[in-house]
Amino acid sequence: MKACILNAPARIETNPLQFREVAAPQPATGEVLIRVRACGVCRTDLHIVEGELPPRKSPVIPGHQVVGTVEKQGEGSQRFARGVRVGVAWLHHTDGVCEYCRRGEENLCDDPTFTGYSVDGGYAEYIVAPQDFVYAIPEGFPDEQAAPLLCAGIIGFRSLRLSGIKPGGRLGFYGFGAAAHVAIQVARHWNVTVYASTRDARHRKLALELGATWAGGTFDAPPQKLDAAIVFAPAGEIVPAALAALRKGGVLVLGGIHMSPIPSFSYDLLYQERMIRSVANNTRQDGEDFLRIAAEIPIRMHTQIYPLSEANRALNALKNDAIEGAAVLRVSE
Numbered sequence: 001m002k003a004c005i006l007n008a009p010a011r012i013e014t015n016p017l018q019f020r021e022v023a024a025p026q027p028a029t030g031e032v033l034i035r036v037r038a039c040g041v042c043r044t045d046l047h048i049v050e051g052e053l054p055p056r057k058s059p060v061i062p063g064h065q066v067v068g069t070v071e072k073q074g075e076g077s078q079r080f081a082r083g084v085r086v087g088v089a090w091l092h093h094t095d096g097v098c099e100y101c102r103r104g105e106e107n108l109c110d111d112p113t114f115t116g117y118s119v120d121g122g123y124a125e126y127i128v129a130p131q132d133f134v135y136a137i138p139e140g141f142p143d144e145q146a147a148p149l150l151c152a153g154i155i156g157f158r159s160l161r162l163s164g165i166k167p168g169g170r171l172g173f174y175g176f177g178a179a180a181h182v183a184i185q186v187a188r189h190w191n192v193t194v195y196a197s198t199r200d201a202r203h204r205k206l207a208l209e210l211g212a213t214w215a216g217g218t219f220d221a222p223p224q225k226l227d228a229a230i231v232f233a234p235a236g237e238i239v240p241a242a243l244a245a246l247r248k249g250g251v252l253v254l255g256g257i258h259m260s261p262i263p264s265f266s267y268d269l270l271y272q273e274r275m276i277r278s279v280a281n282n283t284r285q286d287g288e289d290f291l292r293i294a295a296e297i298p299i300r301m302h303t304q305i306y307p308l309s310e311a312n313r314a315l316n317a318l319k320n321d322a323i324e325g326a327a328v329l330r331v332s333e
């Protein structure tokens with residue numbers, strides 16, 4: 001099969017992904033083989049390619065927003081029939097026995113594997129995944145629309161949940177990439193007022209088009225104090241600015257897997273019962289709940305499509321804020 005392989009992390013400007021022929025995987029017991037149709041491009045892929053996340057498998061095929069059809073069932077893998085359209089997300093497998101899994105917090109599992117990081121992902125024509133961690137994709141979403149729902153969508157949704165935002169509340173977004181693009185649609189569906197802070201003028205325009213009440217620069221104070229804010233941009237210097245925008249008792253959620261160091265700040269910014277919390281991965285329940293809501297709304301994504309062979313170009317564009325909405329690799333028709 002054709003795939004984009006990362007042999008060793010390097011700056012994306014050096015185009016480190018190699019597009020070449022590799023052996024297709026075979027499904028083990030409990031797994032399915034999926035013929036990939038589309039794979040979303042996530043900022044986490046960029047962190048993996050550039051080595052900000054330490055390598056777990058090398059070489060590795062990135063990609064964890066995978067939509068395709070079941071090509072072959074491994075032994076005991078009858079959950080999805082051949083030909084059914086399914087999705088594979090970041091959480092590839094959990095041990096099911098650690099204290100976190102037993103508590104229903106499998107996103108915090110002590111021994112997880114992650115798609116496109118600790119196992120090969122979807123920048124390829126085929127992928128294998130445990131059937132219990134595979135999602136049915138609702139009808140009504142074209143492949144390239146469904147793919148970014150699987151990480152940008154699910155993580156954006158979990159971030160919204162952890163923010164505790166209520167209908168009619170005031171919510172800030174810092175950074176307006178693919179996750180915010182989805183989360184704003186859910187927030188508007190819940191009648192939440194959205195304030196978008198981002199360094200990029202095109203992203204501010206997009207936020208207003210999607211129903212934000214206000215859009216400003218990253219460090220501009222929103223016109224109202226916020227009940228909650230979500231930082232999607234991986235820049236630690238945003239944290240004090242976002243805290244300063246919160247009302248007393250407000251919640252700040254950090255939605256990324258990686259962030260540059262957070263500068264020290266005055267305790268006054270945190271005092272009055274403001275809270276900061278991170279988001280780590282997602283549970284399968286988050287995924288199922290989000291996909292159901294996404295179909296109800298229905299979520300619409302701006303996408304920029306690239307052929308599989310041009311994954312480096314897509315990641316370069318992502319790094320340079322040149323993607324409106326989500327970048328998606330078209331792998332097969």
Ligand SMILES: [Zn+2]
Binds near residue numbers: 099102106108109
């Ligand atoms: Zn576990």
Ligand SMILES: [Zn+2]
Binds near residue numbers: 064152
């Ligand atoms: Zn992701």
